Amino acid sequence: MCDIIWCKIEKEGKPCNTVNYLDPYCFWNWEGKVNCAECGTVYYIHMIQGHMYQGPDEKPGEKPDTSPLYADKPLEGYRNYRPGTEGRTRPYECLPRAAYIGEPDMVKFSVRGRPVRGFRPQPPSAGRAGSHGFKWDIQKLSPEVWEEYQEKLNKGEVKDF
Numbered sequence: 001m002c003d004i005i006w007c008k009i010e011k012e013g014k015p016c017n018t019v020n021y022l023d024p025y026c027f028w029n030w031e032g033k034v035n036c037a038e039c040g041t042v043y044y045i046h047m048i049q050g051h052m053y054q055g056p057d058e059k060p061g062e063k064p065d066t067s068p069l070y071a072d073k074p075l076e077g078y079r080n081y082r083p084g085t086e087g088r089t090r091p092y093e094c095l096p097r098a099a100y101i102g103e104p105d106m107v108k109f110s111v112r113g114r115p116v117r118g119f120r121p122q123p124p125s126a127g128r129a130g131s132h133g134f135k136w137d138i139q140k141l142s143p144e145v146w147e148e149y150q151e152k153l154n155k156g157e158v159k160d161f
């Protein structure tokens with residue numbers, strides 16, 4: 001964590017006493033407004049290299065730019081707000097960026113032109129575990145791979161070395 005905002009705002013005669021955690025990924029070099037997960041008080045902060053350069057200053061009536069990652073209430077038996085609690089903590093989608101969601105390449109033949117056993121999907125007749133560990137009857141189980149293999153053999157595209 002870069003830092004925390006321990007909210008002490010009095011609400012209904014009691015201090016809020018919520019610890020809002022500012023995680024480094026989002027707040028390392030950051031200036032803006034962040035809300036308290038419990039009472040919604042908006043604080044202005046300016047962080048430089050993970051240090052609180054200015055703030056937290058209360059900004060009543062303003063809208064937050066973002067929310068803390070996580071918040072808890074250590075004086076109340078660690079009652080907490082998990083990441084992704086709507087309206088309190090920041091959405092946590094846990095997804096890689098679109099660039100990293102790829103489609104696997106299905107490889108049927110090795111560089112030497114021979115069928116590879118890793119090719120899937122193999123047909124359901126592979127049995128319970130779906131694996132042809134020691135025997136893969138290509139002709140029967142993957143006729144289309146077998147045909148392609150025959151074509152490759154005829155064209156002389158299959159090599160031993």
Ligand SMILES: [Zn+2]
Pocket residue numbers: 007008009016017018036037038039040041
């Ligand atoms: Zn608060």
